[in-house]
Amino acid sequence: MRIVCPFCGERELGEFTYLGDAKPLRPAAGGSEDEVFDYVYLRDNIAGETSEHWYHGGGCRAWLKIARNTLTHEISSVEPAAGVGQAAK
Amino acid sequence: MKYSIFSLARAAFSGHKTWQRTWRDASVKDRYDVVIIGGGGHGLATAWFLASEYGIRNVAVLEKGWIGSGNAGRNTTIIRSNYGLPGNTGFYELSMKLWERMEQDLNYNTMVSQRGVINLYHSDAQRDAYARRGNTMRINGIDAELLDLAAVKKMMPFLNFDNARFPVQGGLLQRRGGTARHDAVVWGYAHAASALGVDIIENCEVTGFARDANGKVTGVETSRGTIGAGKVGMAVAGSSSRVAAMAGLRLPIESHVLQAFVSEAIKPLIPNVMTFGAGHFYVSQSDKGGLVFGGDIDGYNSYAQRGNLPVMEDVCEGGMALMPMIGRVRLLRQWGGIMDMSMDGSPIIDKTPVDGLYLNAGWCYGGFKATPGSGLVFAHLLAREELHKEAARFRLDRFRRGAVIDEKGVGAQPNLH
Ligand SMILES: Cc1cc2nc3c(=O)[nH]c(=O)nc-3n(C[C@H](O)[C@H](O)[C@H](O)COP(=O)(O)OP(=O)(O)OC[C@H]3O[C@@H](n4cnc5c(N)ncnc54)[C@H](O)[C@@H]3O)c2cc1C
Ligand SMILES: [Zn+2]
Numbered sequence: 001m002r003i004v005c006p007f008c009g010e011r012e013l014g015e016f017t018y019l020g021d022a023k024p025l026r027p028a029a030g031g032s033e034d035e036v037f038d039y040v041y042l043r044d045n046i047a048g049e050t051s052e053h054w055y056h057g058g059g060c061r062a063w064l065k066i067a068r069n070t071l072t073h074e075i076s077s078v079e080p081a082a083g084v085g086q087a088a089k
Numbered sequence: 090m091k092y093s094i095f096s097l098a099r100a101a102f103s104g105h106k107t108w109q110r111t112w113r114d115a116s117v118k119d120r121y122d123v124v125i126i127g128g129g130g131h132g133l134a135t136a137w138f139l140a141s142e143y144g145i146r147n148v149a150v151l152e153k154g155w156i157g158s159g160n161a162g163r164n165t166t167i168i169r170s171n172y173g174l175p176g177n178t179g180f181y182e183l184s185m186k187l188w189e190r191m192e193q194d195l196n197y198n199t200m201v202s203q204r205g206v207i208n209l210y211h212s213d214a215q216r217d218a219y220a221r222r223g224n225t226m227r228i229n230g231i232d233a234e235l236l237d238l239a240a241v242k243k244m245m246p247f248l249n250f251d252n253a254r255f256p257v258q259g260g261l262l263q264r265r266g267g268t269a270r271h272d273a274v275v276w277g278y279a280h281a282a283s284a285l286g287v288d289i290i291e292n293c294e295v296t297g298f299a300r301d302a303n304g305k306v307t308g309v310e311t312s313r314g315t316i317g318a319g320k321v322g323m324a325v326a327g328s329s330s331r332v333a334a335m336a337g338l339r340l341p342i343e344s345h346v347l348q349a350f351v352s353e354a355i356k357p358l359i360p361n362v363m364t365f366g367a368g369h370f371y372v373s374q375s376d377k378g379g380l381v382f383g384g385d386i387d388g389y390n391s392y393a394q395r396g397n398l399p400v401m402e403d404v405c406e407g408g409m410a411l412m413p414m415i416g417r418v419r420l421l422r423q424w425g426g427i428m429d430m431s432m433d434g435s436p437i438i439d440k441t442p443v444d445g446l447y448l449n450a451g452w453c454y455g456g457f458k459a460t461p462g463s464g465l466v467f468a469h470l471l472a473r474e475e476l477h478k479e480a481a482r483f484r485l486d487r488f489r490r491g492a493v494i495d496e497k498g499v500g501a502q503p504n505l506h
Contacts, residue, residue, distance in 0.1 A: 001397050014399035018389035018504055020343075033489075040501050041341040041432045041488040045330035047392045054389075070344070071392045 001073050006080060007060040015058025022051045022065050022081070047071055053081055092196055111276070112156075112283035117290055120317030121149045123471055124309055125324060126295045126332060128152025129161040130271075130457065131449055132324035133278035133289070134464020135471070137195075140285035142465065143472035148287045149318075150279075151311060153294035157275040160326045160456070163426035165349050165383050167362050167371065168458040169206040169266030170231055173222040176482030176494045177435060182231050183479045184462025185265060191461060197277030199269050204373070205361035206266030209241065209248075209411075211255040215366055219261040226263070234262045247358060249413055255367035257411075268362060268373055274460055298336050298446070306336065306445035322447040322471055324463075327392070327427030329450035336443045340450065341432040341488050343503040345386045346425040347454045348396035350404065352418045354378030363411075370407025379421060382408060386430070386454060388504040396425040428454055430503030433493035438467055438476070439485040447471055448485060453506055 001013045021043060027035040044050075047070055054064045063081040068074065090096065090111060100107055123139060125132045128150045139145040152158075168188055170181035187194075188201050210216045216235075223233035237259045242250065250257055279289050290313070297310035298321070308317040325332050327344050354377050362373040372382035384404035387396050401423065408415055431437060431451030436459065441448050449467045452459060466480035476484070487493055488501075499505040 012399070013397055014402070020502075020504070021390075037489050042339045043330070043341070043343050044339065045343050045390065047331055047344075050390065052390070070390050073391065073393050073397075 001075070003054065003064075003066065003075060004078055005056050005059055005062070005064065006078060007062055008056065011056070011059055015056060017055045017057050019053035019055060019063075022053045049076070092198070111280040112289050115149075115283070115288035115290055117293070117313055117316060118149070118288065120308070121288070122147040122319045123322060124148075124316060124318035124320075125150045125322045126309065127159070127323065127325040127328075128156045128275070128279075128289060128291065129159040129324065129326055130275050130278065130460035131326070131452070131463045131467065132322075133275055133282055134460050135322060135324060135449065135467040136287045136289075137278050137282040137285070138464045138468035139472060140282055140287055141194075143468055145472055146286040148282075149316065150282070150287060150289050151293045151295055151309070151316070152289070152291050153312075155291050156279050156289065157272050160426045160428060161275045161460075162272050163349065163424060164271055164457040165371065165373070165381050166268040166271045166457060167206065167266070167373065168201070168269055169263055169362075170458070171206065171208070171222065171226060171233065171261065171263045171266065172496060173225045174494050174496050177496060178225060178229050178231070180462055180466070180479045180483070181458060182229065183465070184459050185231075187461030187465065188269060188458075189265070191269075191274075191277070195277040195281040197273065197280055199273040199277050200376075201267070201269045203265050203267040205262055205264045206363075207236070207241070207244070207260040207262045207361055208364045209257050209260045209366045211258055211367040213258075216258060223261050232263055232265050234264070236260045236262055244360065245363065247414070248411055252410060255410060260363075266362065271457060278464070295332060296335070304444060306443055318445075320445055320447060320471055322449060322467060324449040324467065326452065326456070327429055329429045329448070333441070333448070336441070336446055338441055338443065340437075341501075342429045342437075342451055343390050344392055344427050345388065345430045345504060346391040346393065346396050346427055347383065347386045348400055348404070348423060348425045349381070349383045350401070350420060351375070351422045352380040352415070353421050355380070355418060365407050365411050368403070368407040368410065370404055370411065372408065380415065380418065386428075386504065387425075392427055394425055394427055396423070428452065428456070430506055432488055432501040432503060433495040434497050434499075434503075434506035435494035436463070436483050437485050438463070438470060438480045438483040440470070440474075441485065
């Protein structure tokens with residue numbers, strides 16, 4: 001698996017760290033116990049197309065949102081993850 | 090058939106060409122008291138204990154591929170009971186005791202080899218942690234010995250003791266730990282369960298659940314038609330989320346790939362199973378002479394059943410740090426298996442919120458050693474409707490209750506367990 005970072009170009013997998021599914025959103029402060037439990041512990045764990053967060057620690061140190069197929073490891077898109085850990089100007 | 094010295098001799102005289110497949114080629118019945126999904130070690134052991142221990146013999150094991158095609162046939166075969174947390178300690182020791190009598194119980198040679206498992210330590214802090222784990226084991230009646238440097242040198246003189254960065258200082262040894270022949274374990278359970286009347290049905294994929302008006306599971310939809318069931322037990326290793334989703338359940342589980350490696354055969358070198366404590370590397374030598382080793386999971390969700398290169402490099406570096414001379418040994422084979430990684434790194438055995446559906450999941454990369462214990466406690470749950478006392482903490486709702494069993498202390502980050 002190689003990842004084409006929008007800032008650095010194509011790099012080997014070892015430069016990146018996986019965070020997890022990009023879909024779950026952190027419940028607002030004061031969210032119910034169920035919402036927090038869901039967010040922290042339950043996963044869709046999809047076999048197929050998913051979107052997930054990766055960190056380019058060995059390069060620009062940007063957080064990325066990557067669309068990947070978990071059955072084939074094929075990557076269909078890589079974009080900066082809005083809001084979190086964007087590359088410094 | 091029953092194996093004995095006579096059956097061996099008889100087969101020897103005919104050039105070992107007369108050995109037969111040893112479980113019945115069962116035809117599918119309309120209904121079973123219990124249907125087990127997944128013909129890996131756990132599913133087959135469950136069926137065998139249901140029949141032998143709990144007297145429930147109208148049982149089917151449904152396997153989408155062939156027996157041993159899952160992780161049962163992909164793992165690095167290490168068995169041990171050196172766990173430190175309540176819940177795990179007793180359960181894995183129960184399993185270890187069952188390994189010790191498995192061959193007699195099943196009348197099958199599963200090549201259980203108690204050659205010892207040693208975890209090396211490389212710092213004072215790690216020594217203290219291992220001393221504590223060893224003490225926990227001994228308090229619970231499990232064998233453990235803390236070895237100093239001299240004792241490790243005597244046992245494994247071939248290690249690199251001049252590593253300036255990660256000097257070997259000693260190790261925690263469990264002499265009763267070791268390895269077993271993984272394929273033989275599934276064949277043995279299939280053989281013994283079949284003899285007690287269990288139907289083992291290969292090439293039969295479960296594609297959905299049959300439910301009644303109240304939502305209770307009444308059977309399974311399969312590639313070979315609908316099969317009725319009083320109860321359905323899932324033991325599908327890396328596919329738990331996918332199968333549970335068919336019943337509308339979301340689990341505290343992610344699927345990750347773990348790779349394994351085998352070198353070309355060399356003369357006997359490594360007397361036991363050993364692990365490198367400063368990185369993640371574990372190795373033993375097979376009876377054919379190949380070094381069998383592995384390390385970390387790849388660390389991102391995958392169902393691809395193959396690994397990637399960075400982990401391969403990391404594993405080989407771990408091996409080289411311990412034994413620089415293996416750099417001259419060629420790597421023969423490498424493969425990956427998909428495992429459930431649970432949110433605390435420990436297994437889940439419980440009824441599910443869906444009536445009639447029972448869960449055996451989340452074994453992460455340590456479930457081979459659990460095979461007999463898992464079979465016993467899951468059969469207990471299916472037969473008695475209550476958790477076996479050694480599985481009482483493996484409840485599905487423990488995450489919600491804050492009662493996680495987190496041996497590695499990395500929280501709800503399955504890719505770090
Ligand atoms: C590379 C590797 C090394 C490992 N090393 C060790 C080790 O040294 N020690 C240790 O203790 N553990 C180890 N493990 C972990 C261990 O192998 C697993 O935890 C354990 O084998 C899981 O249980 P099982 O044997 O029942 O799983 P499997 O053998 O995977 O059984 C599950 C079965 O379910 C079937 N299935 C899935 N979906 C369906 C469906 N819809 N319908 C019908 N059937 C279905 C699959 O085909 C599969 O055969 C390792 C794992 C891997 C991948
Ligand atoms: Zn980058």
